Amino acid sequence: MKSALIILALSFIATFSNAQKKVLPVTNVTTGKEIYAKHCMTCHQVDGVGAQNMIPPLIKTDYVLGDKKRLIKIILNGLKGDLDVNGDMYSGEMPSQALLKDDEIAAALTYVRKSFGNSASAVTIKDVRRVRAANKTISK
Ligand code: HEC
Structure with a gap:
């Protein structure tokens, strides 16, 4: 009886910690x-x-x-048309990356803002969620 209870308790813990893993944000530089x-x-x-x-640089x-x-919107909507980036003109097209999840976009943008010689604050999941929500009411 005692061991059955222990097994029950352990399986609860296993289930619970798995659920925890799923909701954990992936926002860190490695995942980004x-x-x-x-x-x-x-x-x-x-x-x-x-x-x-x-293709413009990200440096x-x-x-x-x-x-x-604006940065999050570029990922969600893509970008097309004449663009001045650090004094050079581009007129290509970047396809939308809206299929990426909020935490994936946050992680990728945080990585970009902290790599390649860049040093800017992180982009949070909340930032992405907010822009995506506002974005929907405009474009769809
Ligand atoms: C298929 C190629 C392609 C992919 C994939 C792509 N981009 Fe782009 N990206 C472009 C092009 C082309 C432009 C310039 C668009 C224009 O000329 O209007 C651009 C523009 C940008 C800009 C704005 C200009 C600048 O350089 O600062 C950012 C920021 C950016 N991309 C980030 C990203 C990030 C982050 C990802 C991945 C989540 C990504 N892009 C995926 C092609 C791509």
């Missing part, structure tokens, strides 16, 4: 790096240099270091 590698790197390159005249640009809301 992985998401960047999977979803951004093919275009913006491993060290954020981009590709001349085609000390206004878009990366500036307003977080």
Whole structure:
């Protein structure tokens, strides 16, 4: 009887800690790096240099270091049309990355804002959630 209770208690703990794991935010630089590698790197390159005249860099640009809301919107909506990045003009098209989850976007953007010589504050899951919610009422 006693051991049955212990097993019951242990399985509760296991279930509970699994549930905890699922809701834990992934926002840290390591995970952000992985998401960047999977979803951004093919275009913006491993060290954020981009590709001349085609893909803008992510190094000390206004878009990366500036307003977080604008930065999050670029990920959710993509970006198209003439763009001045650090004095160079680009007129390509970035596809929307809206399929990424809020925590994945937060992690990727935090990684970008703290890598490649950048030093800016983290982007939180809450930031992304807020912009995504506001975004929906405008575009859909
Ligand atoms: C298919 C290629 C592609 C992918 C994938 C991509 N981008 Fe872009 N990105 C672009 C292009 C092209 C532009 C410029 C668009 C324009 O000229 O209007 C851009 C612009 C940007 C800008 C604004 C300009 C700047 O350089 O500061 C940011 C920030 C950015 N991308 C971040 C990201 C992040 C973060 C990811 C991954 C979540 C990502 N991009 C994925 C192609 C891509």
